[in-house]
Amino acid sequence: MSAPAKVKPVTAPVLLTANDLRDGRVVWLTSDGSWTLNVTEARLFAPDEAAQALALGQAAERLRQVVGAYLTEAELKNGVPMPRRFREKLRAVGPSVDAEPKPSLSLAS
């Protein structure tokens, strides 16, 4: 994976994302410390919480929950978090082609 392992200066809110170790699915860290497939349930970390968020990801890797945890910039849209980068949006909503896309989300979200 292309996950950056180092902390870059973070100036925007971020989400913590990774792939589930067992099935490889894209997951997002929630406020209660669990991992979710649904990005709208993800915890949005303030920039000054980024280092803490990354540490949570590294701990989850050691616990064999996830692989390749990293931060990605995000923003609130209609009250729910959504990554800013196109690639991360695509990770969040699944392939844009017919492969069991999640019906409640779209790239336009």
Next chain:
Amino acid sequence: MDSLPAIPPHARTYRYDAVDKAFLQARIAEFRDQVQRRLDGTLTEDEFKPLRLMNGLYLQLHAYMLRVAIPYGVLNTRQLRQLAYIARRWDRGFGHFTTRQNIQFNWTKLADAPDMLAALAEVDMHAIQTSGNCVRNVTTDEFAGAAADEVVDPRPYAEILRQWSTLHPEFTYLPRKFKIAITGAPHDRVAAKLHDIGVIAKRNTEGEVGFEVWVGGGLGRTPIVGTKLFDFVPEADFLATMEATLRVYNALGQRENIYKARIKILVRDLGDEFRRLVERELAEMPEGRYRLPSEVVQAIAAHFAPPPFARLTDNPPALRQALEANRAFATWVKNCTHPHRAPGYVSVVISLKPIGGIPGDASADQMEAVADLADRFSFGEIRVSHVQNLVLPHVRQEDLPALFAALKPHGLATPNIGLVSDIISCPGMDYCALATARSIPVAQRISERFADLDAQLDIGTLHVNISGCINACGHHHVGHIGILGVDKRGEEVYQITLGGSATNDAAIGELIGPAFSYDGVVDAVETIIRTYVAHRAPGETFKDAYRRLGPAPFKEALYAAA
């Protein structure tokens, strides 16, 4: 699972012996243990990653992906049915055929991977060397052993290369991955000049088999048409030549810079010195040790003996009548068949490019349907083409009407082979962790834009190739129209190249100008095609017209209004 069907008696695929089978079982047991150790924490991801990659298991954008080797694109029906079974049981009911004649399962679970490999082993298949810096699956002509223009059947030599390169102790950690293609026909259908090594099997005036060897071709970040290394390597020296070439590369290829690590960079930088180094390596090899005995070639060739063709004549009455009565059938025959060496037979290309579909995808139901039809019409043989279609290599011409009728209900009779909608596309950002842009939806939109068959036929032969990143798995450099998706400040944009070719007149396409947006790229393709239609001479293909006209009229049409 239910007991497996018997291997079709006439299907010409290499059959594993007891040693092969025992090795695969041991390898699967080893990987099962590695997976368990990863899950229980004994292995870290850093430790586990190279182990899973050696077994074809990637972690992609949305899930694990298992890449299965289909040796030189040759399958029997038992194997294809097993791929369908795997797709249905452990994936989402489909598989994706690739430009290396492999198949990928995009939704693999880690714990399932050993079971999937065990299912593959039941039909003499595996996923070894579908990743890593080793010799990858050798590719060959999808019409091998069938084509009317074939001089030498390349399958025995492809199998010899497979056996030689599998777990080769010297070549497991090359500077970079290594791709070999081999053909035995004068018409290059394997892109021989665009591989790390491309081999063209031929005969001398005495009728002896020899090999024209090209080296240092490739696409990716630095596209290069290969260089002819030797014009005629005698059969006995074939493996020695491969060994010597790989040794020179292994010793001198750059390892410190991934972008300069392929053999093409070494060959480009060394020029003629590369050949001299290979010749010196050959001269220093122990005499006879790497000689390829004709008895070995004959023993392996026996696996690929011709099926029992009936004595038939070309253009039988049943075919003539059907061609006259059914225009749709006639169009399909014209576009989806290839001349066969045996009178009364033909090879049939089954398009995996339905209008608006995902290039190379086949459902489990479709795979089983193709297997049934191969048993019924093609001696139980199927081929995978590097253009991401399937082939029934040996079909009686008189059976074509029945085959066409049987393919249609499964969505497998799209008559578009070689036309604008027969698009090569990598998975792109919809699946691939390396991609910088999507490619599948671009292919789908182009296919839909040119859905009208008459329009496609009027445009004629036109290869559109799409890659979602510079690694060029979609072979965009050698498309007549090549499309490369890149990330530009967080947006997908698409560069277009024109005039590429993957065959005898291999050429790298020329970048036509600034990139187009995701929304604009299909319009740009249409503009290019309209420009070609407006400027072409009677009967002139897109590629020939571009070579005559040059880029000017296309640039004018694309950018003048901007």
